Amino acid sequence: MEAVATSDFYGFTDLLSEAERSALSRLRGLLQEYVRPVLDEYWERGEFPEQIVAPLVDAQLMEPAEVLQAGERPTGLYAGFRNFELGRMDASVATFYNAQSGLFRTTVNLGGSPEQVAQLEPQITSFTYKGVFALTEPEHGSDIAGGLATSAKREQRDGEDGWLINGAKRWIGGAGQADVLAVFARDEADSQVKCFLVPTNAPGVKISKIPGKTSLRIMQNADIELSGVWVSASARLEKINSFADVAACLRNMRSDVAWIATGVCFGAYESARDYVAKRSQFGKPLGSFQLVQEKLAHMLSNATASLAMVVRLTQQQEAGIYRDENSAMAKMFTARMLRETAALAREVCGGNGILLENSVARHHADAEAIYSYEGTHEINSLIIGRAITGVSAFR
Incomplete structure (x- = not known):
């Protein structure tokens, strides 16, 4: 076949x-x-x-x-x-x-x-300056806009103006390999969120790998403790002065994650397609059975619809059209299509679908993490719902 x-x-x-x-x-x-x-x-x-x-x-x-x-x-x-x-x-x-x-x-x-x-x-x-995005906290994920607890306070040291940062971050991917953390903290003076480039080797920074993950196992996510960390004034990114500015970053980032979700969706489909082409049961290739072909068609349709959405979203953004609801819809939809497609891919591979050698198992497990990060299904749904009705359902 x-x-x-x-x-x-x-x-x-x-x-x-x-x-x-x-x-x-x-x-x-x-x-x-x-x-x-x-x-x-x-x-x-x-x-x-x-x-x-x-x-x-x-x-x-x-x-x-x-x-x-x-x-x-x-x-x-x-x-x-x-x-x-x-x-x-x-x-x-x-x-x-x-x-x-x-x-x-x-x-x-x-x-x-x-x-x-x-x-x-x-x-x-050039990757000569490696950084990561440090927003999520141990007690604040979906409610980070109002709940962000990491603090920043203006403080001089040895005559130099700077900031004292205290708090904790969680689920920060790649922190252990980075030179610097883009840390979001709440300014004690005005309660607004600011962003600081904190060197990973700065005194008071502690980075610990999160163990026991069943998804994105290759990616090293970290817990970060920030205890009396001082950075110079030049370390603050000057255009981030409120959570509205953070939201502008997230609006762009969700499109990146939607593209990744779409790629993983195609990876799951193609791994399943290749498997059923070479695997035989009842004397025939699995790919020749009607029920298997229906699932393949379903998977490819999910993946293609996702690709169409992210292509159009990117075209809009290149034209200068950035809307929270558009990027939220793309992330919500592509992650859901990935989750469904990965499950179908695992299904058509039967018991062998849980073996790493067939690739489907990795995609199947990783789909669960993608479904939740960069805005859960529910949070993105509410962003879209707010645009539809004009009423915010956030509490």
């Missing part, structure tokens, strides 16, 4: 330039060569394969040579498909890369002054 070569039935990749498609093809090859061979071992160990970092960094995926040599700049669609390709291989790897290329880079670009952006952008794209 021979499967169809492409999953992109509607030709969404045709919207990319030839140079962008070439860069993405190089990324696929890199992932197959360096990442795929080590995934199962490190997923089972619950450790990050550090040997994949250098190939990913050296590939210069944020500023790909193919695109620059063609006299182009990477578009938002290229960045989306980059996350898509990473997610199609593995959600943890995509989350690791997006922690730098999406979460941290967006925070600096939107929250920093022109001088801060000009200084840090080249270091961020």
Whole structure:
């Protein structure tokens, strides 16, 4: 039984330039060569394969040579498909890369002054300055807007103006590999949320790996304690002065996560498709059975609908249209389609669907984390509901 070569039935990749498609093809090859061979071992160990970092960094995926040599700049669609390709291989790897290329880079670009952006952008794209986004707290996730408890207080030391930060963060992916934490804290003077670039080796910073995860096992999430941490005034990102400014960052970041969810959705579908093409039961390939084909059609439809949504969302954002409800809808829908598709993929693989060697098991487990982070299904639903009715149901 021979499967169809492409999953992109509607030709969404045709919207990319030839140079962008070439860069993405190089990324696929890199992932197959360096990442795929080590995934199962490190997923089972619950450790990050550090040997994949250098190939990913050296590939210069944020500023790909193919695109620059063609006299182009990477578009938002290229960045989306980059996350898509990473997610199609593995959600943890995509989350690791997006922690730098999406979460941290967006925070600096939107929250920093022109001088801060000009200084840090080249270091961020080259990974010579590695950062992570530190917002969620042990007691505050969905209610972080009003509940954020980490505090910041203006304080001088040795004649230098700065800030004293105290608090805790949780679920911070990649913190142990970072040079700096983009820490969101509430200013004691005005109760507004500000953002500070806190070095991970600063006195008073303690980073601990969260053990026992059953999802995103390769991605190292951390608990962070901030006890009397002092940073200079220059460490504050000058354009983040309220939670409304944080929300502007999240509006961008949700689109990144929606792209990752879509990539993982395709990864689950393709893994199942490949399995049923080679596995036989009752003397026939599994893929020849009607019920299996119906599930494959259902999975691909979910994945294609998700891809259509994130492509259109990105086109709107490139045109300057940023709406909370649009990014919330994309994250909510793609995560739900991923969850359903991963379950169907596991189902058509039968008992072998829980084995790492078939890839479906990783996607199935990782779908649960993606369903919850960067805004739960319920929170995103309420953002959309507020836009529909004009009435906020948040309490």
